[in-house]
Amino acid sequence: MAAMIILGFQNCSTFIFLCLLTVICYYLFFKKPNGSRRGFDLPPSPPSLPIIGHLHLLLSTLTHKSLQKLSSKYGPLLHLRIFNIPIVLISSASMAHEIFKNQDENISSRGPAPIDDSLFAGSSSVISSSYGDHWKFMKKLMVTKLLGVQALERSRDVRADELERFYTSLLDKAMKEEPVEIGKEAVKFVNNSICKMIMGRSCSEENGEAERLRALATKSLSLGKKIVLGSVFKKLGISLFKEEIMTVSNRLNEMFERFLVEHEKKRDMHQETDLMIGTLLAAYGDDDTEYKITRNHIKTMLADLLFAGTDTSAQAIQWAMAEMINNPNILERLRGEIDSVIGETRLVQETDLPNLPYLQAVVKEVLRLHPPGTVLGRISQKGFRMVGFDVPEETPLVVNLYAIMRDPDYWEDPEEFKPDRFLLASSRTREEEERREEAFKYIPFGSGRRGCPGANLAYVFLGAGIGMMVQGFEWRNKGDEKINMEEAVIGLSLTMAHPPKLTPVVRTTNPLSLNQSS
Numbered sequence: 001m002a003a004m005i006i007l008g009f010q011n012c013s014t015f016i017f018l019c020l021l022t023v024i025c026y027y028l029f030f031k032k033p034n035g036s037r038r039g040f041d042l043p044p045s046p047p048s049l050p051i052i053g054h055l056h057l058l059l060s061t062l063t064h065k066s067l068q069k070l071s072s073k074y075g076p077l078l079h080l081r082i083f084n085i086p087i088v089l090i091s092s093a094s095m096a097h098e099i100f101k102n103q104d105e106n107i108s109s110r111g112p113a114p115i116d117d118s119l120f121a122g123s124s125s126v127i128s129s130s131y132g133d134h135w136k137f138m139k140k141l142m143v144t145k146l147l148g149v150q151a152l153e154r155s156r157d158v159r160a161d162e163l164e165r166f167y168t169s170l171l172d173k174a175m176k177e178e179p180v181e182i183g184k185e186a187v188k189f190v191n192n193s194i195c196k197m198i199m200g201r202s203c204s205e206e207n208g209e210a211e212r213l214r215a216l217a218t219k220s221l222s223l224g225k226k227i228v229l230g231s232v233f234k235k236l237g238i239s240l241f242k243e244e245i246m247t248v249s250n251r252l253n254e255m256f257e258r259f260l261v262e263h264e265k266k267r268d269m270h271q272e273t274d275l276m277i278g279t280l281l282a283a284y285g286d287d288d289t290e291y292k293i294t295r296n297h298i299k300t301m302l303a304d305l306l307f308a309g310t311d312t313s314a315q316a317i318q319w320a321m322a323e324m325i326n327n328p329n330i331l332e333r334l335r336g337e338i339d340s341v342i343g344e345t346r347l348v349q350e351t352d353l354p355n356l357p358y359l360q361a362v363v364k365e366v367l368r369l370h371p372p373g374t375v376l377g378r379i380s381q382k383g384f385r386m387v388g389f390d391v392p393e394e395t396p397l398v399v400n401l402y403a404i405m406r407d408p409d410y411w412e413d414p415e416e417f418k419p420d421r422f423l424l425a426s427s428r429t430r431e432e433e434e435r436r437e438e439a440f441k442y443i444p445f446g447s448g449r450r451g452c453p454g455a456n457l458a459y460v461f462l463g464a465g466i467g468m469m470v471q472g473f474e475w476r477n478k479g480d481e482k483i484n485m486e487e488a489v490i491g492l493s494l495t496m497a498h499p500p501k502l503t504p505v506v507r508t509t510n511p512l513s514l515n516q517s518s
């Protein structure tokens with residue numbers, strides 16, 4: 001009987017599977033995409049495989065590299081195809097200028113959110129919601145109240161505490177002569193900082209809350225590529241990963257609800273209101289705003305901050321240290337700058353960053369050569385023409401930031417780590433750069449109204465984190481070998497395929513003092 005039930009169940013599953021396959025085949029191979037592409041003068045299309053088109057390129061482990069190879073052979077504006085779904089690929093500063101300067105509003109959507117009710121990748125998230133009133137209100141809130149210059153000034157002490165914790169933990173490793181994986185340490189530094197900017201003291205290492213949140217942020221990030229690939233095949237594709245995504249989303253939901261309740265209690269007792277969560281709760285309780293946000297919107301906003309902010313900044317810190325170990329002259333020059341500006345007794349702070357131009361150049365150069373987000377995706381709402389070609393309505397656009405920032409037509413020695421190039425460039429004023437299409441040769445944070453709202457915070461994390469590691473320690477690499485700079489993409493961030501383990505050695509006789517500069 002049991003066997004019959006199992007057999008019956010298997011037949012039923014096979015039947016469902018076959019039905020599903022038929023629907024997928026019809027949808028992918030025979031159904032015409034919205035609005036026929038016939039009659040359009042599309043950008044050139046490189047050779048593709050039968051049926052799947054250019055899908056294999058998007059499935060490759062290093063998508064940005066496969067696409068870079070394609071554009072360097074066939075040109076900076078291409079039309080690709082995944083089954084019958086057309087995609088336009090942008091790979092040069094001049095093409096980026098065309099879309100971001102002339103079509104900014106038109107390309108300010110990323111397409112329908114993959115899963116409506118997920119906290120990340122859902123229709124309420126700033127990252128994935130479509131361009132409209134909800135997105136406009138949430139992005140404004142994020143840019144002005146959470147990540148704007150004044151908000152970052154208010155949360156400066158939180159980050160100073162976390163920098164101190166990071167320094168102390170490295171001091172401890174140095175005493176024990178224990179090697180560290182810089183990426184993992186940097187993830188703790190960035191994640192704890194964001195967590196405390198959101199929640200304050202309640203989100204501490206001691207009660208394990210930060211650790212649990214970090215694990216959930218990492219898990220949601222690791223789902224990134226599945227979400228993007230699934231979304232290409234719309235609802236059918238994403239349904240393959242829906243359960244996995246919703247499990248992480250539900251756990252985040254529970255945790256954020258607990259945060260909200262705790263914070264509401266504290267607010268009622270007039271404690272800790274100057275935190276991101278307090279700002280969001282104030283917007284939630286405000287009946288006079290132009291747009292009413294819900295409790296769920298607050299949670300998606302918190303997920304956005306953790307999802308978009310943690311791995312990006314941490315991976316960039318790891319790449320920067322690896323580049324400097326392989327280029328000791330750059331490391332020495334940076335250390336010289338920090339010692340001469342700050343001295344050898346006080347630890348670097350984020351308020352020192354404007355006085356450290358070479359450190360800023362190192363940060364910019366690492367984001368050029370190893371951009372954590374290698375490609376970005378948008379969708380055209382209306383059809384438009386660019387450089388003599390048509391881009392029809394509802395066409396997905398992929399901008400290869402990695403290829404643009406290594407374009408030999410715009411960058412001298414594009415494959416080399418040369419922070420100096422940014423010291424020379426800084427003599428040009430921002431207005432001058434804005435007018436030039438050259439401005440689009442450097443876009444690690446994307447561009448336009450959909451660009452990254454966390455750029456200022458990221459510069460602070462990178463500057464303070466890298467500055468502290470260079471000022472406080474020598475770094476020993478086992479066997480003094482060169483660090484292997486091979487790339488991998490985990491989730492959606494560009495990471496090191498072989499993250500190095502480096503041993504910190506204390507530089508100064510006494511630990512650096514933690515007094516903050518004015």
Ligand code: HEM
Pocket residue numbers: 126127128139194304305306308309310312313316367371372373376377444445446447448449450451452453454455457458
């Ligand atoms: C080195 C660090 C970072 C890099 C390289 C980076 C890069 C990017 C890129 C390329 C985009 C897409 C922009 C576009 O489509 O034009 C983006 C979007 C976004 N980033 Fe960042 N990011 C970083 C750090 C952060 C941080 C620290 C936060 C916040 C805590 C953040 C929050 C966001 C959000 C919310 C979006 C979506 C914006 C929208 O769709 O309107 N990012 N980021």
